[in-house]
Amino acid sequence: xxxxxxxxxxxxxxxxxxxxxxxxxxxxxxxxxxxxxxxxxxxxxxxxxxxxxxxxxxxxxxxxxxxxxxxxxxxxxxxxxxxxxxxxxxxxxxxxxxxxxxxxxxxxxxxxxxxxxxxxxxxxxxxxxxxxxxxxxxxxxxxxxxxxxxxxxxxxxxxxxxxxxxxxxxxxxxxxxxxxxxxxxxxxxxxxxxxxxxxxxxxxxxxxxxxxxxxxxxxxxxxxxxxxxxxxxxxxxxxxxxxxxxxxxxxxxxxxxxxxxxxxxxxxxxxxxxxxxxxxxxxxxxxxxxxxxxxxxxxxxxxxxxxxxxxxxxxxxxxxxxxxxxxxxxxxxxxxxxxxxxxxxxxxxxxxxxxxxxxxxxxxxxx
Amino acid sequence: xxxxxxxxxxxxxxxxxxxxxxxxxxxxxxxxxxxxxxxxxxxxxxxxxxxxxxxxxxxxxxxxxxxxxxxxxxxxxxxxxxxxxxxxxxxxxxxxxxxxxxxxxxxxxxxxxxxxxxxxxxxxxxxxxxxxxxxxxxxxxxxxxxxxxxxxxxxxxxxxxxxxxxxxxxxxxxxxxxxxxxxxxxxxxxxxxxxxxxxxxxxxxxxxxxxxxxxxxxxxxxxxxxxxxxxxxxxxxxxxxxxxxxxxxxxxxxxxxxxxxxxxxxxxxxxxxxxxxxxxxxxxxxxxxxxxxxxxxxxxxx
Numbered sequence: 001x002x003x004x005x006x007x008x009x010x011x012x013x014x015x016x017x018x019x020x021x022x023x024x025x026x027x028x029x030x031x032x033x034x035x036x037x038x039x040x041x042x043x044x045x046x047x048x049x050x051x052x053x054x055x056x057x058x059x060x061x062x063x064x065x066x067x068x069x070x071x072x073x074x075x076x077x078x079x080x081x082x083x084x085x086x087x088x089x090x091x092x093x094x095x096x097x098x099x100x101x102x103x104x105x106x107x108x109x110x111x112x113x114x115x116x117x118x119x120x121x122x123x124x125x126x127x128x129x130x131x132x133x134x135x136x137x138x139x140x141x142x143x144x145x146x147x148x149x150x151x152x153x154x155x156x157x158x159x160x161x162x163x164x165x166x167x168x169x170x171x172x173x174x175x176x177x178x179x180x181x182x183x184x185x186x187x188x189x190x191x192x193x194x195x196x197x198x199x200x201x202x203x204x205x206x207x208x209x210x211x212x213x214x215x216x217x218x219x220x221x222x223x224x225x226x227x228x229x230x231x232x233x234x235x236x237x238x239x240x241x242x243x244x245x246x247x248x249x250x251x252x253x254x255x256x257x258x259x260x261x262x263x264x265x266x267x268x269x270x271x272x273x274x275x276x277x278x279x280x281x282x283x284x285x286x287x288x289x290x291x292x293x294x295x296x297x298x299x300x301x302x303x304x305x306x307x308x309x310x311x312x313x314x315x316x317x318x319x320x321x322x323x324x325x326x327x328x329x330x331x332x333x334x335x336x337x338x339x340x341x342x343x344x345x346x347x348x349x350x351x352x353x354x355x356x357x358x359x360x361x362x363x364x365x366x367x
Numbered sequence: 368x369x370x371x372x373x374x375x376x377x378x379x380x381x382x383x384x385x386x387x388x389x390x391x392x393x394x395x396x397x398x399x400x401x402x403x404x405x406x407x408x409x410x411x412x413x414x415x416x417x418x419x420x421x422x423x424x425x426x427x428x429x430x431x432x433x434x435x436x437x438x439x440x441x442x443x444x445x446x447x448x449x450x451x452x453x454x455x456x457x458x459x460x461x462x463x464x465x466x467x468x469x470x471x472x473x474x475x476x477x478x479x480x481x482x483x484x485x486x487x488x489x490x491x492x493x494x495x496x497x498x499x500x501x502x503x504x505x506x507x508x509x510x511x512x513x514x515x516x517x518x519x520x521x522x523x524x525x526x527x528x529x530x531x532x533x534x535x536x537x538x539x540x541x542x543x544x545x546x547x548x549x550x551x552x553x554x555x556x557x558x559x560x561x562x563x564x565x566x567x568x569x570x571x572x573x574x575x576x577x578x579x580x581x582x583x584x585x586x587x588x589x590x591x592x593x594x595x596x597x598x599x600x601x602x603x604x605x606x607x608x609x610x611x612x613x614x615x616x617x618x619x620x621x622x623x624x625x626x627x628x629x630x631x632x633x634x635x636x637x638x639x640x641x642x643x644x645x646x647x648x649x650x651x652x653x654x655x656x657x658x659x660x661x662x663x664x665x666x667x668x669x
Binding site for chain 2: 002005008131180183209210285286287295299302303310
């Protein structure tokens with residue numbers, strides 16, 4: 001069947017989202033196991049948004065303009081503003097949500113975490129970006145943020161050695177390094193006052209991307225973690241595949257190529273000269289030969305990333321490996337409706353298998 | 368010419384990777400679908416209370432479309448058939464785009480065009496009496512910015528909305544001014560079960576003569592040699608659908624060929640062969656039949 005049109009599924013609150021989302025959830029679930037909501041109990045009247053089902057750990061959603069609380073003991077955090085009472089009104093200041101999302105609290109600080117948001121850059125983040133515009137001494141890079149990021153000519157590795165000074169020739173040849181549409185991986189070096197990011201690629205880990213496929217997911221789908229560059233050993237003779245998880249929700253999946261393979265014209269390249277030798281090839285847009293088996297596995301890994309994000313599960317090395325394994329198993333099983341795209345039920349089955357959990361009821365399954 | 372908002376920036380390395388993957392035998396699509404496989408859709412009909420007919424359709428990753436149809440009685444001017452073009456008005460609003468953005472107008476035309484071809488039989492259904500007819504306002508709201516060309520999504524949801532459209536029953540004689548039954552339960556569907564169904568439009572892209580892909584994503588469109596929007600009309604007897612219109616769309620690169628030696632993309636010479644077009648049309652007939660069956664499933668489930 002080439003097409004499947006399903007009726008809409010009614011919304012369920014997923015438990016998985018709760019424990020897999022991020023660090024604040026960890027403290028909260030810890031608190032829920034013990035004496036839940038200690039600091040909120042007692043005689044303090046709270047609006048519905050803050051009342052939580054203690055067992056399920058479920059939160060309700062507030063919408064922009066909704067009063068989160070009128071209790072003066074709370075401080076306002078991100079995603080809220082203080083509405084000052086007008087004359088004649090009985091209640092004092094109220095905390096009102098400015099985004100649609102879930103209410104979170106840290107001690108007495110109330111904030112609303114948006115359900116969907118663009119990426120907010122932070123110094124040190126690893127991002128994947130696409131060149132939008134070339135200017136005389138810098139590039140403007142789309143990083144899925146509210147503003148385009150800047151990449152200065154002085155913050156890239158120039159060919160011919162890392163210690164070379166930038167010259168006017170480089171300025172004239174700026175398009176030979178990056179031109180419009182090119183994808184690159186970079187690190188956020190600093191932030192401008194308006195929140196726009198300045199990037200740098202001054203490391204062999206960063207630079208132009210090739211030999212692979214670009215996947216865009218929601219910026220909230222990729223959480224900051226220890227490592228954002230993973231290597232998966234794929235099945236079916238696909239070899240090793242590199243996955244670069246940009247914190248901004250841009251993901252690059254490529255055949256593993258290593259600059260430090262160290263062979264050039266049959267000679268070993270010494271580790272000290274590595275920077276120079278490699279830099280000639282750094283700005284090439286030409287792909288290497290990629291075997292069909294590798295391409296197939298790259299597509300599968302991309303589908304796994306999308307499936308994880310769709311089901312609100314944290315994307316990290318362990319989860320990605322587990323879901324990938326489940327996806328390979330799924331495709332091995334002889335089914336009439338073999339669907340490798342993982343867009344529909346197949347994706348849910350794989351994520352459930354990897355988690356050992358039923359996504360809709362929140363019940364644990366036997367692995 | 369598609370407005371520029373439909374084209375994407377894409378790097379040469381990605382272009383070459385996509386192109387060579389799609390040109391393989393068997394081809395590898397970037398999301399591992401089979402060539403004729405569509406992305407899963409979620410659809411429901413009759414969702415808006417104050418319309419004559421409505422539908423909503425969602426793509427797995429993003430794209431969402433809501434269609435509402437209102438009918439209004441209008442006196443018929445005694446003129447030629449060509450004036451019937453004004454009997455249906457399609458308005459597309461793309462969220463986040465300005466009102467005067469060409470994208471909405473362009474998409475509206477794409478949808479309206481197939482509805483107004485004489486073979487689609489839509490305008491015959493709108494005749495009330497010799498002096499009066501229904502005027503249909505089809506309002507389409509595209510909620511998320513399109514991840515790929517939204518023509519298929521719009522046309523499928525418009526199809527569902529039209530099939531859920533009901534119009535009041537006429538109780539006056541055909542030579543009087545029309546008077547309708549107040550009872551909504553007595554209204555009659557615009558498309559009865561036994562009639563010919565509203566047309567659908569499918570996008571098809573061909574790569575390197577040998578491979579043909581249905582429901583292409585934006586990236587796939589940008590590396591295709593030839594992109595065709597094929598409008599199909601079907602009868603409820605589930606016979607093979609009829610082709611009622613073929614329109615070429617601009618492919619992102621205007622046809623490129625991957626140089627096998629170094630993987631650099633370069634312009635191809637020639638154009639699209641006639642046998643490719645023939646194959647595309649032949650395949651879209653069999654795929655179109657299954658699409659109509661799936662749409663029928665949505666209507667039946669309601």
